[in-house]
Amino acid sequence: MTDGGRGRLIALEGIDGCGKSTQARLLADRLGALLTFEPGATALGRSLRSLLLDRDQPPVAERAEALLMVADRAQHLAEVVTPALEAGTWVVTDRYSASTLAYQGYGRGLDASGLHQLVAWATGGTDPDVTVLIDVPVDVAAARRRESHEDRFEAQGVQFQRRVAEGYQRLVTEATRPWLVVDGTGPVDEVAARVWSGVENCLGPEVGSER
Numbered sequence: 001m002t003d004g005g006r007g008r009l010i011a012l013e014g015i016d017g018c019g020k021s022t023q024a025r026l027l028a029d030r031l032g033a034l035l036t037f038e039p040g041a042t043a044l045g046r047s048l049r050s051l052l053l054d055r056d057q058p059p060v061a062e063r064a065e066a067l068l069m070v071a072d073r074a075q076h077l078a079e080v081v082t083p084a085l086e087a088g089t090w091v092v093t094d095r096y097s098a099s100t101l102a103y104q105g106y107g108r109g110l111d112a113s114g115l116h117q118l119v120a121w122a123t124g125g126t127d128p129d130v131t132v133l134i135d136v137p138v139d140v141a142a143a144r145r146r147e148s149h150e151d152r153f154e155a156q157g158v159q160f161q162r163r164v165a166e167g168y169q170r171l172v173t174e175a176t177r178p179w180l181v182v183d184g185t186g187p188v189d190e191v192a193a194r195v196w197s198g199v200e201n202c203l204g205p206e207v208g209s210e211r
């Protein structure tokens, strides 16, 4: 979808196994938006994703992990997101800055103010027009994940996912930018309908006028 002005940026967020990748795809399809994701949507990002997520890669220190996540984002913005927004294209991204704040901040326990500064610096202030949290209980999300394909974060266990989930709730409470919390339990199409009506409410009638 493109229109005359700058495009809008919509980020989908949530714990591992919450279903946000499916919802990001459905939302992007319905909006006619560009669908993208983090980490790993660029050539550099694919290398970083492997270093960050593959369990057979050497250990990554927590601060290095945060820096590599935001490096992926800076490259993603430069190559994919910013050119699309400038061309008037709407963008749906499966994860964005809130993932760093939730996973590296609340999950790993890195200090929030440093991470906020790091994220702001890496994005140059490009914030989502709305961030959609697909809210699913930790045990429901755990049951949806297939253990044989666990990456480094999924392998951190339930306590880690619990801290990340609490982190997301804190981010929503403290947010200065629009967040939408969507109940992610139940059938895919029901969750998709909730996401759609929330986004429509948040971003206005433009969204509803089928594009």
Ligand code: TYD
Residues within 6 Å of the ligand: 016, 017, 021, 038, 039, 053, 069, 070, 094, 095, 096, 097, 099, 100, 101, 103, 104, 153, 154
């Ligand atoms: P994702 O691709 O959503 O996982 P999946 O392939 O299981 O759907 O995200 C990969 C992992 O990276 C996820 O566990 C969250 C983590 N992550 C961070 O820790 N910090 C970040 O800034 C980002 C973007 C992702």
